[in-house]
Amino acid sequence: xxxxxxxxxxxxxxxxxxxxxxxxxxxxxxxxxxxxxxxxxxxxxxxxxxxxxxxxxxxxxxxxxxxxxxxxxxxxxxxxxxxxxxxxxxxxxxxxxxxxxxxxxxxxxxxxxxxxxxxxxxxxxxxxxxxxxxxxxxxxxxxxxxxxxxxxxxxxxxxxxxxxxxxxxxxxxxxxxxxxxxxxxxxxxxxxxxxxxxxxxxxxxxxxxxxxxxxxxxxxxxxxxxxxxxxxxxxxxxxxxxxxxxxxxxxxxxxxxxxxxxxxxxxxxxxxxxxxxxxxxxxxxxxxxxxxxxxxxxxxxxxxxxxxxxxxxxxxxxxxxxxxxxxxxxxxxxxxxxxxxxxxxxxxxxxxxxxxxxxxxxxxxxxxxxxxxxxxxxxxxxxxxxxxxxxxxxxxxxxxxxxxx
Numbered sequence: 560x561x562x563x564x565x566x567x568x569x570x571x572x573x574x575x576x577x578x579x580x581x582x583x584x585x586x587x588x589x590x591x592x593x594x595x596x597x598x599x600x601x602x603x604x605x606x607x608x609x610x611x612x613x614x615x616x617x618x619x620x621x622x623x624x625x626x627x628x629x630x631x632x633x634x635x636x637x638x639x640x641x642x643x644x645x646x647x648x649x650x651x652x653x654x655x656x657x658x659x660x661x662x663x664x665x666x667x668x669x670x671x672x673x674x675x676x677x678x679x680x681x682x683x684x685x686x687x688x689x690x691x692x693x694x695x696x697x698x699x700x701x702x703x704x705x706x707x708x709x710x711x712x713x714x715x716x717x718x719x720x721x722x723x724x725x726x727x728x729x730x731x732x733x734x735x736x737x738x739x740x741x742x743x744x745x746x747x748x749x750x751x752x753x754x755x756x757x758x759x760x761x762x763x764x765x766x767x768x769x770x771x772x773x774x775x776x777x778x779x780x781x782x783x784x785x786x787x788x789x790x791x792x793x794x795x796x797x798x799x800x801x802x803x804x805x806x807x808x809x810x811x812x813x814x815x816x817x818x819x820x821x822x823x824x825x826x827x828x829x830x831x832x833x834x835x836x837x838x839x840x841x842x843x844x845x846x847x848x849x850x851x852x853x854x855x856x857x858x859x860x861x862x863x864x865x866x867x868x869x870x871x872x873x874x875x876x877x878x879x880x881x882x883x884x885x886x887x888x889x890x891x892x893x894x895x896x897x898x899x900x901x902x903x904x905x906x907x908x909x910x911x912x913x914x915x916x917x918x919x920x921x922x923x924x925x926x927x928x929x930x931x932x933x934x935x936x937x938x939x940x941x942x943x944x945x946x947x948x949x950x951x952x953x954x955x956x957x958x959x960x961x962x963x964x
Contacts (some may be wrong), residue, residue, distance in 0.1 A: 629657025
């Protein structure tokens with residue numbers, strides 16, 4: 560037997576792994592790398608949620624297999640959340656599934672609904688799983704440039720006319736990872752109308768819906784008739800700083816939820832029951848912790864935009880999510896994102912995520928995560944300032960050499 564497996568051949572080298580490998584090498588040699596790369600929350604989960612986890616785990620009857628679809632109490636808690644937050648009514652038995660984080664939910668949903676040769680419409684740039692979850696399931700991805708939500712929707716309209724076979728689903732993600740773009744309810748209304756016109760399912764990733772800095776972000780399920788064709792995945796990873804707990808949800812269209820639940824029934828027995836009980840405490844309990852996380856991310860955003868701007872790197876201020884999406888500074892010439900990210904880490908000891916990892920249209924950008932405290936962000940800005948000054952000097956020297964001066 561020789562050669563790569565079929566599905567592995569369809570997956571390109573993971574550019575983030577190259578950054579992570581170099582980061583580990585530098586740290587092993589004593590470098591103080593300020594890591595703004597991975598969206599890994601650095602704040603602890605709420606104390607009352609941790610207490611509930613410990614209390615439940617101490618019980619002798621909770622250590623067996625759990626429920627693949629999620630314990631009833633947690634599904635009920637999510638139903639209550641949707642009603643409270645969005646005014647959306649859901650059936651906990653037919654329209655909700657608990658997942659092992661939104662990533663697992665989205666990937667298994669792709670496996671559940673995708674046939675080989677299906678065409679899926681997805682934004683570019685976008686979270687890698689929005690493309691490769693379907694590619695691993697045998698689908699073809701039609702990547703639609705998404706510099707704004709409106710441009711993405713317009714691109715979908717054009718792509719539908721030229722797709723053979725006709726597409727079966729389109730992916731949405733707002734607040735966006737990586738661009739931090741947001742959309743309003745009118746956008747979702749237009750998306751639902753377009754999907755119904757062309758017989759498409761909508762798969763909406765709502766992982767960052769509680770990290771907003773202006774107006775609260777909407778859910779597509781608020782649109783009348785959205786549940787006819789849409790399912791939404793979300794997670795407790797960012798909202799409650801519970802990334803390692805691996806708890807998320809899918810909610811919406813009964814047929815899609817049923818397909819996901821059936822696939823999951825063959826693959827897992829659900830998350831550890833005490834984690835699910837603790838997740839109930841998060842959703843049903845006091846929400847001031849969510850306000851505090853949101854306030855912290857907002858303060859970090861403001862420090863990042865101000866300090867990096869003074870350092871010579873102008874970064875647009877995101878209105879949501881835990882990321883900033885930044886063009887590679889002009890001092891760095893024609894560098895692409897991976898080269899820039901490695902050079903920045905080698906010379907400024909600051910790690911960022913290369914935009915190429917999010918699609919072809921991200922390769923002149925990097926994603927910066929708000930996962931270090933304000934002091935560390937300011938330190939990163941000082942390092943960046945020295946790095947850009949060095950790049951400026953290098954660029955001037957090259958120009959002089961080219962002119963023969």
